[in-house]
Amino acid sequence: MDKILEVKNVTKIFGKKRKQALEMVQAGKSKTEILEKTGCTVGVYDASFDVKEGEIFVIMGLSGSGKSTLVRLINRLINPTDGSILIDNQDIAKMNKEELRHIRRHSVNMVFQKFGLFPHKTILENTEYGLEVRGIEKAERQRLAEQALDNSSLLAFKDQYPDQLSGGMQQRVGLARALANNPDILLMDEAFSALDPLIRKEMQDELLDLQEKVHKTIIFITHDLNEALRIGDRIALMKDGKIVQIGSGEEILTNPANDFVSEFVEDVDRSKVLTAQNIMIKPITTNVDIDGPKVALKRMDTEEVSMLLATNRQRKLLGVLTADAAFKANMRQHSLVDYIDTGIRTVQKDTLLEDILPLIHDSGAPIAVLDQERLVGVLIKGRVIEALTKQGIESTE
Amino acid sequence: MENFLQNSLPVANLVDKSIDWVTENLAGFFRAVQSSGSTIMDFVSDTLSFIHPLILLVIITLLAFIISEKKKSFTILTALGLLYIYNQGLWSGMINTFTLVLLASIISIIIGVPLGIWMAKSERAKQIINPILDFMQTMPAFVYLIPAVAFFGIGMVPGVFASVIFALPPTVRFTNLGIREIPAELIEAAESFGSTDKQKLIKVELPLAKNTIMAGVNQTIMLALSMVVTASMIGAPGLGNGVLSALQHAEIGAGFVSGLALVVLAIIIDRFTQFANKPKKQMQKMSPWRKFLAPVLLVSFLLTGFTNLFLQAQTEQKDQITLAYVEWDSEVASTNVLAEVLKSQGYDVSLVPLDNAVAWKAVAEGNADASVSAWLPTTHQGQYAQYSNNLDDLGSNMDGTKLGLAVPAYMNIKSIAELNNQAQRQIIGIEPGAGIMARTEEALDSYSNLSNWTLTTSSTGAMITSLEQALRNREEIVITAWMPHWMFAKYDLVLLDDPNNIFGGEESIHTIARKGLEADHKEAYDIINAFSWTPTDLQSVMLAISEGQSPSQAAKEWIELNANKVDEWLK
Numbered sequence: 001m002d003k004i005l006e007v008k009n010v011t012k013i014f015g016k017k018r019k020q021a022l023e024m025v026q027a028g029k030s031k032t033e034i035l036e037k038t039g040c041t042v043g044v045y046d047a048s049f050d051v052k053e054g055e056i057f058v059i060m061g062l063s064g065s066g067k068s069t070l071v072r073l074i075n076r077l078i079n080p081t082d083g084s085i086l087i088d089n090q091d092i093a094k095m096n097k098e099e100l101r102h103i104r105r106h107s108v109n110m111v112f113q114k115f116g117l118f119p120h121k122t123i124l125e126n127t128e129y130g131l132e133v134r135g136i137e138k139a140e141r142q143r144l145a146e147q148a149l150d151n152s153s154l155l156a157f158k159d160q161y162p163d164q165l166s167g168g169m170q171q172r173v174g175l176a177r178a179l180a181n182n183p184d185i186l187l188m189d190e191a192f193s194a195l196d197p198l199i200r201k202e203m204q205d206e207l208l209d210l211q212e213k214v215h216k217t218i219i220f221i222t223h224d225l226n227e228a229l230r231i232g233d234r235i236a237l238m239k240d241g242k243i244v245q246i247g248s249g250e251e252i253l254t255n256p257a258n259d260f261v262s263e264f265v266e267d268v269d270r271s272k273v274l275t276a277q278n279i280m281i282k283p284i285t286t287n288v289d290i291d292g293p294k295v296a297l298k299r300m301d302t303e304e305v306s307m308l309l310a311t312n313r314q315r316k317l318l319g320v321l322t323a324d325a326a327f328k329a330n331m332r333q334h335s336l337v338d339y340i341d342t343g344i345r346t347v348q349k350d351t352l353l354e355d356i357l358p359l360i361h362d363s364g365a366p367i368a369v370l371d372q373e374r375l376v377g378v379l380i381k382g383r384v385i386e387a388l389t390k391q392g393i394e395s396t397e
Numbered sequence: 398m399e400n401f402l403q404n405s406l407p408v409a410n411l412v413d414k415s416i417d418w419v420t421e422n423l424a425g426f427f428r429a430v431q432s433s434g435s436t437i438m439d440f441v442s443d444t445l446s447f448i449h450p451l452i453l454l455v456i457i458t459l460l461a462f463i464i465s466e467k468k469k470s471f472t473i474l475t476a477l478g479l480l481y482i483y484n485q486g487l488w489s490g491m492i493n494t495f496t497l498v499l500l501a502s503i504i505s506i507i508i509g510v511p512l513g514i515w516m517a518k519s520e521r522a523k524q525i526i527n528p529i530l531d532f533m534q535t536m537p538a539f540v541y542l543i544p545a546v547a548f549f550g551i552g553m554v555p556g557v558f559a560s561v562i563f564a565l566p567p568t569v570r571f572t573n574l575g576i577r578e579i580p581a582e583l584i585e586a587a588e589s590f591g592s593t594d595k596q597k598l599i600k601v602e603l604p605l606a607k608n609t610i611m612a613g614v615n616q617t618i619m620l621a622l623s624m625v626v627t628a629s630m631i632g633a634p635g636l637g638n639g640v641l642s643a644l645q646h647a648e649i650g651a652g653f654v655s656g657l658a659l660v661v662l663a664i665i666i667d668r669f670t671q672f673a674n675k676p677k678k679q680m681q682k683m684s685p686w687r688k689f690l691a692p693v694l695l696v697s698f699l700l701t702g703f704t705n706l707f708l709q710a711q712t713e714q715k716d717q718i719t720l721a722y723v724e725w726d727s728e729v730a731s732t733n734v735l736a737e738v739l740k741s742q743g744y745d746v747s748l749v750p751l752d753n754a755v756a757w758k759a760v761a762e763g764n765a766d767a768s769v770s771a772w773l774p775t776t777h778q779g780q781y782a783q784y785s786n787n788l789d790d791l792g793s794n795m796d797g798t799k800l801g802l803a804v805p806a807y808m809n810i811k812s813i814a815e816l817n818n819q820a821q822r823q824i825i826g827i828e829p830g831a832g833i834m835a836r837t838e839e840a841l842d843s844y845s846n847l848s849n850w851t852l853t854t855s856s857t858g859a860m861i862t863s864l865e866q867a868l869r870n871r872e873e874i875v876i877t878a879w880m881p882h883w884m885f886a887k888y889d890l891v892l893l894d895d896p897n898n899i900f901g902g903e904e905s906i907h908t909i910a911r912k913g914l915e916a917d918h919k920e921a922y923d924i925i926n927a928f929s930w931t932p933t934d935l936q937s938v939m940l941a942i943s944e945g946q947s948p949s950q951a952a953k954e955w956i957e958l959n960a961n962k963v964d965e966w967l968k
Contacts, residue, residue, distance in 0.1 A: 072585075075589055077585050101591040101593065102591070103591075104590060105590065109590065110589040112582050112586060114580070114582050116582045116583055116586035117586075118583060118586070118587075118601060118605070119605070120604045120605060129600075130591075132600070133592045133593070133596050133600075134591070181590070
């Protein structure tokens, strides 16, 4: 695999007294201190990394960490203060307008967080924009644009305007617009952050499927660890304009470079004793005082599970309702109460992990976590085992 | 420092000098602009006048119907409003006003949009242009009239020039704003695909800023409309003339009629621009021929225009004579009489009401052919000194005029020297450019008893109105007055004695003509030269006008009654 992109010691400082700010950064002063002293903002400081052809390279960090600035340095929407950015061994920091335009038209394209679609152009016109500015003639560029839309199954919408589409569709258009150009590198700036979680997951899967087909080099920006772990071949973690660690998801989780990283990936301190509360997940319940069998079945369908925890109005746990039981109740038009399996194990929320282990070991069924009588969560095997290994756990939502 | 506080800096002088320099050095350029501008404007207004008013009315109403997507209320309002204008005989005024607004707006867009784009692209340009725009918007519009006359003479062209200066800022500001408020992400998107600056501008920025720009253009059109009244002071024809002359004669009704016509025109233009600014999506749902509306209209308009030109070329071209005058009752009467006589001889006469100083300037610079309203030797001595070398003084057309200060008879005063504390020590004057105002200022300096009196400038009409109010309430009032005037026939007034002889003795009204008129239009020159009559004649025409006859009607009647006198002029 060749390196397609090399970023060497790139620094970007916004403001007037750049020299002074640069000295302060080198002296290790904090961002706020520099801002107070010089009025300059350090966007990116001394970033170096390289990206191989066909890999998905994720840049992750909290907001204000400089990741968006970094991605804009790669296609020079922002000019670097210092350092070099090599695309196919050509330094774009030194290019004139003409050469830079050529790079933007042919090798690097971008997908934006808020989609960046032109509201006054139809979906097709948006998709062919990159080809249009290249001066490709109409019939040809429409063919390519329609092909790109067809790949993301949006061809039916080609004469609609962006505001007539949902967020997910708009982002697919943004992606199709970038891909219609057939660039070597695809920059994605928090491309899925503006979408709701469900669509977001879908889009991530789609992107991975697409990557199977097109093998693009993708620089992906996100502030979401899950997203990074799902799609990133390698991840660079940024803080205050500096890259603090680069590695695969596994490496970052197992050998965090410093406290910031370990905090960021929420590594669990083993010395802290875990209780059921720390590792439970949200239960999927049915309130049998209100719900009938049809509602219960519908919920299983949407949540993609085969059993529900049955409670009453006061959230007091009654037992488990399996799909079979709900189905039978539905056939016979009975209420759910008689079909609940009461044989479910329960633990209190402050039960220690070591006491839970034997329980979970010999049963595939979930264990309900109670606060006195009330149901607050549920334990599943995978989560408990994960908690025992030395890797991070995300906080329960 | 002491010196600086006591002597004012010669700012006015400096501005005069630089304007003179510009006028002299760019004379060729200004002349070219004026002639081409006049040609274009005449073409537009002649074409619109060529179409019969009722046909045009139907066309505009139909357009309103199409453009407003079959909104009944707007269509009906358009039809009724235009019918009202037609019925009041203001049609040609409306056409002229429309032409002026149209051209001022087009020029504002041509200049303003690029300026706005430049402002949006460059911080420095913004820093330079913004204060200039502030300056342009806060400077009273009257100030623009002065250089406009200096550069382009009188008529439609300087009117457009002044309107453009006055109306330009919103277009510039809104264009700048519209481009600046495009979301940064869209600009980044355009750039990230390698658009050139031009592509970015044409494909992304302008289409996205279009609505904001159109809002600015709409503002510009409205400002240009409001400038129409002001521009009529320097001879811009149109509805503004009606408003201005109503102001000078204090005719509330006439002012309202012309004002309402302007309102109707403003509403129609405003709605048209708003409806034309519909987003593209709705355009697609609309009848396909709305897209072709503008080109079809333009082509048919041009065809009509050229047909008109062709027809005009077939008919004998009349010689055109331009008479400049000031909206004083005496001058309205005499100018109309002369105009009717010239018309009877087959001339195409246009009457241009101007401010006094501008009228002199217009004749001196050859923008107007003649004027019969030069009060000499005293009243207009300032203007005479300034322009006499550049025009022909054809001598007196009426003797026995007098100027001075007048009071109602019940104040029991006979002489200026007797004034002390009457009428709140205030003299009600007329337009600031009038000769009598300069004389009165002198009188304030010359008479010791007037040392703490003030002279209030207003207009002839406003002065008459104040006088009538004072008479009604038997209050004290001192006015600037001149004879012949119908107020002396109508009210019991006393023209005060002038022991210091500031206002001059008896004066005459002279006829002035531009150099070269004799060579160009010998016949007309002879008639203008021969024109002379008596204060009695004048007073009878003035009374007829003040009692509600239209000036041209009153002039025609007088000509019928005094055929012998008129025949004398035509020899």
